[in-house]
Amino acid sequence: MHLFNFYQELRLFKNFITIFAANFEIGMYLNRFKSLLVVSLSLMAIIFSTAVMANENHATADTNHAASTAATTAPHEAKEEGDFNVTETILEHIKDDHSWHLWGHTSLHLPVILYTSKGLEYFSSEKLVDEHHEPAVYHGNFDYKLVEGKTKIVDANGNVDIAASKQLWDFSITKNVASLFISVIILLVVLLSAANAYKRTGIKSAPKGLQSFMEPIVLFVRDEVAIPNIGAKKYGKYMPFLLTIFFLILTNNFLGLIPFFPGGANVSGNIAFTMTLAVCVFIVVNLNANKSYWEHIFWMPGMHWSMKLFLAPIELIGVFTKPISLMIRLFANITAGHILVLSLICLIFIFKTVFASAIAVPFAVFIGMIELLVAFLQAFIFTMLAAMYIGMATEEHHHESHEGAAHH
């Protein structure tokens, strides 16, 4: 059963590569090196399963230190562990945090930056938790305490001061922000080195190194996303925007799949992050929209006037639902993937036996493979839909066709 699944996953992964490489004729080489591919993917699966094990340790360290020994069958400590709360554990890994788990009991404590009526203030997030990882009060300009993951101002008795907390602006470098910085650094290094290579050798010579890795992806965005949706005449203006969102989402998706330090933050599964991207798409689409786009929204040509009145509010809602669907699609896909992997790993702790990992780990690897596909696919779909919306907003309409359509 599992072997079958594994084989399926190999085929899926191969498909993923062939789509990615459809235009570059790698597909035909893939068949030739099938056995090599199987070996390399098996190696990858082994590496992934150790990564999943690391994730398991992570879950253990965060929730209960006794659990790691409980997993290695120590009966009296297993009792000590008590009820294992799956929902809580999963949500803890999904949401943003002030500390970034590295290994074992070591975490990276990220800075907390607060702006209050008494000015700017910064301190380590280590001071917001005590030795049992419970929220503690930090005495700064005000008394700060973490309440449900958010920094609030509390009074002397430890109660939240709602009026004062409203004046609190939290600019902390959280796990997601730090992860975003890492992905920005990766993108700058990779893309700037590729760009410099073009400056040095010109566009006529054959690409080398990183440049030859980036060129097919950039061409893929241009030929598969921008030109078919926006049109060969106008696509150039929007390419920087489309490439930016594509590479940003792709990098963050892939970083989110790494279960240990440089990755592990759920950036593209954060609704604020996807909302920012969607708002950018909304602004670009509506600023570049031409007259005929607005005419099709408020006064649909070729319709009876009563129908026009009826259609205007629907079309107007459509302007807003498009970016909202972009936002939710990316958020839901990435978050659901993370929840799926985490709940499979949690199976080990639900059954309280290490043998559950015989089922949980292969399935987690399988889901991990699908997530690789989804990570690329969601970046592609977000970019493609953004390009499609831009294309719809800048399309030149021929009014003869609408008169033809009106006879229906």
Add this chain to the structure above:
Amino acid sequence: MVVGSVAAIGAGLAAIGAGIGIGQIGKGAVEGIARQPEAANEIRSNMIVAAAFVEAVALFAVVVALLGNG
């Protein structure tokens, strides 16, 4: 307790819809590839994009179920 169960039923119903949808897409793609094997690459990439759209709708429902649960 009841709220949680209703949310689970909602997520299950969404999964049925997505299952039917992805099944239809897979059926269409396999038939297309069988009739025209030379177009396999293009059909396959379109199939996966369409499947992702269908899956996204199911995930919308899961998010709504989770929100309703909380």
